[in-house]
Amino acid sequence: MTAPNPPEKTFGVEFEFLVHVDLIGLTEKQKAELSRRPKNEQVYLIAKVIEEYLEGLGLGDPVEASNGLRVTNNSRSENEDKCTAWIVKRDDSVKADGINMDPAYFNYTCGLHVHVGLGDKVIPLLACQKLYSLLFLGGEEALKPLFRLCRNNNKHCLDIRTHSSLVAPREEPPDLTGSVLGEGFKHCFPDGDGNGEERAALDKLWRAADIGEFCDLVEGGPGGRLAYWFSHLRYEDQIMGKATIEFRKAEGNLDKxxxxxxxxxxxxxxxxxxxxxxxxxxxxxxxxxxxxxxGAAAEAPGTRLNRFLTTVGLPGDVVSSLMQRAEVLALEGPDTMA
Structure with missing residues (x-):
């Protein structure tokens, strides 16, 4: 009997940036056209301008403004549905801190979000529990040298260790009465260590009976998004074929x-x-x-990062590149963002 092939692991990359309409090179005709259109149509026209610009860069893959920005005929295109193109979309959660801002530059203000999934399949509950436990117990902290200070624990990428519902319960937490503690819990504390907060949090995590309950347990509170976002695994995203884990921590700086x-x-x-x-x-x-x-208890951040990346199986050349980045960022002052 032939063993079934495991599902193919897939990923997508999302750049999230603010656009200053006055600075993106609109022609006078385009500006006049914008002023006559309702808000939704304005957004679509701006997206089309960005689409044209990105097409001119020769990215090697198609670029499309999402049909979801249109007032009529807004069903997703085949490219957007199958994630086979760069899609220009809208995100109302991104706000400008002030009116003095750049046009759509790919600098430290640009979010680089990575979505990882199994195509049209859903990542198993056990894998989600293992990944979350690994991040919660020190992996999140170990990765921090890879990010500038402005990307650590801001409202678009909050730490799960301090802002997850596991440690900051919501008003109506999931009812875990009668639930069974998963076998993986004991592997989170192989040496019998762990403080009371860690054990209490992961005790809840490993009692989740399904993905929906898991997502209820690990969501963040109001006012921000967690750096490691699992809520795309919910049923609504499953039926759209977009069930992914979103890694929101990185910045999409392309200037060096x-x-x-x-x-x-x-x-x-x-x-x-x-x-x-x-x-x-x-x-x-x-x-x-x-x-x-x-690592969290005894090692310097760089050593901890190296150990973690190596242990999970990253190739040596990738680890070396990431360690070089961490060393460069360690030399930057808190106000050095370029």
Whole structure:
């Protein structure tokens, strides 16, 4: 009997940026056209301008303004439905801090979000519990040297350790009465360590009976998005074929070779972490837990990062590139954002 092939792991990259309408090079005719249109149509026309600009860059893949921005005929195109093109979309959660802002530059203000999934399949509950536990118990902290200070714990990418519903319960938390503690819980504390807060949080996490209950447990509170966002795994996204884990921490800065390289290596980190959570056995998982917990207790941030990336299986050249980035960022002052 032939063993079934495992689902193919897939990922997508999302750049999230603010657009200053007066600075993106609209012609007088386009500006006049905008002024006559209702808000929704204005957004679509702006998206078309960005689409034309991106097409001129020769990205190698199609570029489309999302049909979802249109007032009529707004069904998703085949490219958007199958994630086979760069799609220009709208996100009302992104707000300008003031009126003095750049046009759509790919600098430190641009979010680089990576979505990891299994195509039209859903990542198993066990893998989600393992990945979340690994991040919660030290992986999130170990990865922080890869990000500028402005990307650490801001309202668009809040830390799960401090803002997840696991540690900041909502008014109506899921009822776990009678639930069974999953076998994986014991592998989170292989040496019998862990403080009371950690054990209480993961005790709840490992009692989730399905993906919906898991998402209820790990969502963040109002006023921001978590850096590691699992709510795309809910049923509504499953039926749209977009069930992914979203890694929201990175910035999409493209102004230097080192920053450009990070756009290549960070998606590899995200896909490797998800693959490790899906494919690792109990002993491998315990080894990774020990790596981040020992690191959090006794090692310098750079050493901790190196240990973590190596343990989950990233290739040596990728680890080396990421360590170089961490060293460069460590030398930057808090106000050095370029």
């Amino acid at each position: 070779p080192g920053n450009l390289d990070f756009v290549r290596t960070w998606p590899q980190v995200c896909t490797t972490l998800a693959a490790f959570a899906m494919d690792s056995g109990p002993l491998e998982f315990e080894r990774a837990i020990r790596a981040v917990r020992v």
